[in-house]
Amino acid sequence: MKARKYHHGDLKNALLRAGIDILEEEGLPGLSLRAIAAKAGVSHAAPRNHFDGLNGLLAAIAAEGYRRHKAYMQEGITPESSRPEQLAAAMHGYVRFARENPALFALMFSPVRGTLRDPDLTAAARESYAVLKGIAERIDWDKASGPDAALRTEMMLWSFVHGYAHLYASQEAGTARCGGIAPPDVATVIPGFSYID
Amino acid sequence: MKARKYHHGDLKNALLRAGIDILEEEGLPGLSLRAIAAKAGVSHAAPRNHFDGLNGLLAAIAAEGYRRHKAYMQEGITPESSRPEQLAAAMHGYVRFARENPALFALMFSPVRGTLRDPDLTAAARESYAVLKGIAERIDWDKASGPDAALRTEMMLWSFVHGYAHLYASQEAGTARCGGIAPPDVATVIPGFSYID
DNA sequence: CCGAGTTGTTTCCACTGTCTACATTCTGCT
DNA sequence: AGCAGAATGTAGACAGTGGAAACAACTCGG
Structure with a gap:
């Protein structure tokens, strides 16, 4: 870590961290290219x-x-x-992430500034989705039978937990939509699954 | 409809229609104040x-x-x-709306440009939520018992259908997340409810 | 008929993302 | 070692944005 270099050395990660910091502090609207660059101590064209x-x-x-x-x-x-522990942990983790990182969650699942297309992004999204998918594969859900039962269970699971997280994440907007009542814990609303193994 | 008036006469609704038109044609990124004003044939400060x-x-x-x-x-x-017909119709309507108006759906449920605060907006949102809520009140869901059973069923219902609509609305992003498989019909994934009446 | 309020225009400002030309540093080859 | 060229960062210009203020045109009640 030299005192001052013309070349930053690790600007890529510095920009990522600066961006996430701003996201946490000021939310999505404050996330401008110039602000991120300034926070990383670099000119606005460097990124x-x-x-x-x-x-x-x-x-x-x-x-x-x-x-x-x-x-x-x-x-x-x-x-x-x-x-069952795995399922509960994954769903709680999903919701907890949305609550503790609302702006990041919004950026991830919102059509912000056009569609974000990036191979690394879709790969990372797929991997996070795969966690739920892996758990869903061993679940036997009463109404799910037939060839695409696994897919439907997986869809059901993802849809539910994501909708719940979305509702829970934006507390003010969520409670406004729900009539001012705070939503109950995710585990108490979870559908009744049984497990194959 | 006079030929040309200095005062538009119904600019408020004209701006709303222009905005929705742009939203459908160009999506969220194209929805700028100046573009809407121009489409309504008015200067950008008139709105x-x-x-x-x-x-x-x-x-x-x-x-x-x-x-x-x-x-x-x-x-x-x-x-x-x-x-059951009411529930199926409402859920299909929910998803169909998201599919046929993806940009509008995104605007409604996304933290676009900071939080939108407007009494008319929250009232309209509450009314649309009330449709599902009204149906959920008469549903008996096996895992839902106790004092807040109705709330939990309602949350469960909203979470699921919203998450599903979100997943289904953005087809490309959704299928990318699901591993390239098109999600099945909402009615085939719907949880097993029984009805009180 | 006229003054006040409403509605729309014009002009300016700060800010944004992108582009181009240029400066500096690093890397690899001879 | 030395030097060409790539990589990295800077400076400035540009078109676009939303917002604010001063001004112009229209409407309407006294």
């Missing part, structure tokens, strides 16, 4: 050398968000965890 | 007389979206409809 414009930078931040999202879901899951 | 800046206009558009959303859910429901 161009590492990302494809603002959209590229936002996509990279969203990808990092998906990695943390996945980590939240996996937290508390050990090899000894039973299936 | 200020009818809305509280861009956010106010977006809030009004979102409120109109919630009214249409409600209409979608109520479509096909007659006084003779059975409860």
